[in-house]
Amino acid sequence: MTARKPSRKPSDPIEVPPTAKPVTAEVTAAAPAATAPATGPADADAPAESAPPPPAKRVRARRTTAAGGTPPRPRRGGGSKNVLPATALDDADRGRLLAGEHHDPHGVLGAHPASGGVLFRTLRPHARSVAVVVKGKRAELQSDGDGFFSGVLPLSGVPEEYLLRVAYEDDTIEVEDPYRFLPAIGELDLHLIGEGRHEELWKALGSEPMEHKGVKGTRFTVWAPNARGVRVTGDFNYWDGTACPMRSLGSTGVWELFLPGVGEGAVYKYDICRPDGSHTQRADPMARSTEVPPATASVVTASHHEWQDADWMSHRGDRPVHEAPFSVYEVHLPSWRPGLSYRQLASQLPSYVRELGFTHVELMPVSEHPFGGSWGYQVTGFYAPTSRMGTPDDFRFLVDALHAAGIGVLMDWVPAHFPRDDWALAEFDGRPLYEHSDPNRAAHPDWGTLEFDYGRKEVRNFLVSNATYWCEEFHIDGLRVDAVASMLYLDYSREDGQWSPNEFGGRENLDAVAFLQEMNATVYRRNPGVVTMAEESTAWDGVTRATDHGGLGFGLKWNMGWMHDSLVYVSKEPIHRKYHHNEMTFSMVYAYSENYVLPISHDEVVHGKQALVSKMPGDWWQRRANHRAYLGFMWAHPGKQLLFMGQEFAQGAEWSEGHGPDWWLLDETYEASGDHRGVRSLVTDLNAVYNALPALWQRDTDPGGFAWIDGGAAEDNAFSFVRYDADGSPLIAVSHFSPVVRQDYRIGVPDGPQAWVEIINTDADRYGGSDVRNEGPLKPEAVPAHGRDTSITLTLPPLATVWLRPA
Known part of the structure; x- marks a missing residue:
């Protein structure tokens, strides 16, 4: 984690009152522990993610384990004389934390009431010593081995604020303790996620720079219901997530951690412990920014763009699109003028399109994708504009410039499938999650990709929210939905025996129908003036009929x-x-x-x-x-x-x-x-x-x-x-x-x-x-x-x- 160096003189030791006696403290969790995810059948291990090694000065000593797999209880030592010793962490908790499979790290790390005072425990691999700093006073914790440090301070209650003073071989830093914070996500958010009805999902999941309890940092939240444990790993912890385990927030399947000091520009992934105990490092499905491909990590970001298109936005819905002029210039942004950034495109594309007289541009998918040759149609970052041409705010600048020229902006949107890259959505937490659990339903027969499980409420929520995200966060005026036909039919490109009929014996994918209806209804309700368009090549009845009349609810359909x-x-x-x-x-x-x-x-x-x-x-x-x-x-x-x-x-x-x-x-x-x-x-x-x-x-x-x-x-x-x-x-x-x-x-x-x-x-x-x-x-x-x-x-x-x- 990013940390700040001491800004004041070294803290004075905390003094123990003469009446205090050494005690053995038991840890009391700050919140009820959630039920740990059940383990399942073994899954194939993913290839290891390459990452820069930690500096030599912080190389962690190799830990030996007993025959049963539980690390032996280390010899404890160090610590201030005025810090009371605590019993060693339970072997089960200790092993699960070190293995990255603990569901409630906040219950054993951080500060908790204990007999004789307040117990402080932290996990800081590579550290030589750790001290607690409370109101300018410091007390050295004792080393419990394997990066654990603990001690009981004779305080009357858990302090609202304290710092950890962490000494490495040739550096000492003061940092906030991530495990002193309550969850930075609200109960209403969790309820809506559990219901699959969070229409602003990007505000609840992903990485969010914020100020929490007066401290600046980043909240990390990810949906991984099958994981045994999740840790945040990134450039702020030398890609070693040992010290950053996340907590499970119960039955929602959401994991959360607020990391103080981590801000915009930080690069990260999630280290997920699968049901079989193996680990995989994954990009954030909700990342709003990514590294430039072929790099695959997610980037913490926040928008600072000040929109100038208020007049456009207020009047774009004055006339129904089917009763208005609508001529579209389709553009593949990376190759329209190869080498131009979003901001450079903003100085050329609007004037060219305006001179030609087109009312709209349609941008081939700008969502992040690993392979440029897919033209953007195999998406891995559904919430991130491709970083090939700049930042998300740079893309906003381009949209703003097009609106200033009187040109509407349409975008190709790809909810039909996603690629199998082992750092992205495929078997995200060790089991089919975004894809259907039935392999025949999951595999797209034409493109070697995976189809979304539209029957799962959280997946449907992920996609519906994504549609509104582009309209609201980037002022997109319309979504052209790719490959709708492949979504609507269970037998699409499949032979007899490769598909199963729906509950009524038909070939219609009823889950996909319900998803498209919900997506269209939500987009039109939340974003007046926006149009959705279907690339649908069959004679499906009612593609542009209103959802309340049994249609799919699109505004327009491509006439293939x-x-x-x-x-x-x-x-x-x-x-x-x-x-x-x-x-x-x-x-x-x-x-x-x-x-x-x-x-x-x-x-x-x-x-x-x-x-x-x-x-x-x-x-x-x-x-x-x-x-x-x-x-x-x-x-x-x-x-x-x-x-x-x-x-x-x-x-x-x-x-x-x-x-x-x-x-x-x-x-x-x-x-x-x-x-x-x-x-x-x-x-x-x-x-x-x-x-x-x-x-x-x-x-x-x-x-x-x-x-x-x-x-x-x-x-x-x-x-x-x-x-x-x-x-x-x-x-x-x-x-x-x-x-x-x-x-x-x-x-x-x-x-x-x-x-x-x-x-x-x-x-x-x-x-x-x-x-x-x-x-x-x-x-x-x-x-x-x-x-x-x-x-x-x-x-x-x-x-x-x-x-x-x-x-």
Whole structure:
């Protein structure tokens, strides 16, 4: 533990009154001892954690044990003449403390009333001597061996304050005794943890710098119900947790210890004694900060960021998200501009996204993860932003900067699984804890990871609280929940015999359903204006239906069907597209069954799938033209939009987390840079018009906001439809996926407007197109077409999308 050196002259010895006589003292525990955890079957021992050895001056002498495993009673010695001797610590308590498996160290260490005064006992490995300092007076304790020191001081009562003066070979320090403090966690916290209903779990578990009983230090609390004992080990005790055993707080499974003098920046882990007596060192599941990978320890932290986004936070929920503009730029922070910190990103990313006109960014998982190649989807630190780019407050600074630019912040959240690293959550306390106890239920068949046990109330609480944590502590505006389908089905990627049906004989994971409903209900209740989104690839009914109507309660759902079908269509040669025409129209059959987002995400531009522009057929010009026409179709289609970084300027190569987007394609010294800058200009204009015209977003979930003009022009490779806002104002979109110009192309139009004007043409010269335009107003004629009384004729550019609005 961090300690302070004496700030005053050496203390005077405590004097014993003449009437005092030596006595033999029995220890009286300060609080009732909790029941020790039961032992269980032997578990495999984890690999030893490497740690710096203690300094030579404090090397602990090797302790011998008797044949029965109990250390022999050492010869006692030392101590002041004015300190009365105490009987040696009970062999059982002594052995359990040294083995790191004592459930109530506060009952035998610290200060306790005893016959003849107050008994003081401490465990200080490597110390040469220990003295108690009370009100400026000191008394040397006697050495009991193995780092134990004890003695009875002739005091009338247990002092409220005292210090331990600990002498090492060439250093002497004065420290507070951790074992004089009552628990620094409240009874209500423990009750809520036991009920699995603590919605601010991060304020009760983990490491919390605080002032407790007037003393500054850090409270450590961890949930480990199967452990025989838990100790805190870290850089403050030379990674030797012998002197820092934690106490069990009863049936909750929570262990607690307040360590005075330990503050922000301290690095630590928990040394857990498993049911079989073996030890494992684990990172804190509730750590709010971590070492930079590949280092794996947790870091004590506290936030000092002063938020500047009060106006944003108070107004972000003014309009329901499904009735608001919502276009998303998906970003992998470590590779957007490789090497930038959170604060450096804050000076570049907001201005770039704002210039493009996106309303939100979606950050691929920022929770701490050991392997960068997982892109953050195999999380070990659920409560810690990755330290690769800075501190948690640095991440807050980035979110604040995005809000200042008027940009909402969404974050990928991964409650479906976690990796098997032996320093993290897997068999955390020696038995399945966060994962399901049934190996078939625990093992994720696709990713080699472990699935959470959603039926366990404490695990469900850990995840529900985590969702609210990101929204409340980091002002995140939305959570995109990864891999929801893998959570909902017991037979997901499993063969017959590898899964068991639920209590009703079905394949639905009822525990996961209940968890998702509780998570969504809690997030929406506590955080007005926040949206949750599901990556759900099946036809599960009611993903975005309210929980009180039997739905899962998400605000939006990724439309994986639209993504798959539309990409199949545009990847075909134009001559073959007529045979796949329904791939582009089928989405409107179910468009209003859920509240949808249309995602062209990172998953579609990696692992051999090619970048978006490279999926397109034809030469380079045709590929870019297809790319632009597809984006125009996507932005006009009912639903919100999401585009992964690099696709906004038609990057031809697949994304790699190693180097990120090919920004050099936009460099004016590159011969074809104009092609890429043209596509980026199109995305900017699409967003500008989209944000300005409610017809494109106000009725995304209302069937009355859309009508086909001609959804069956398969021979023309053309699609035309109308979007309406709440007042009935229309916008027409025509997408043409043939590399030819179609003159005098007639489409029926809504009655009312006296003329229509072109506001977006993806074939415009400034976007890199052939500049086939519809100049001037297009006036309706009394010529019936497509079931409408009036129509217009226009020119369809090659491989292009055109938007028209009333003049």
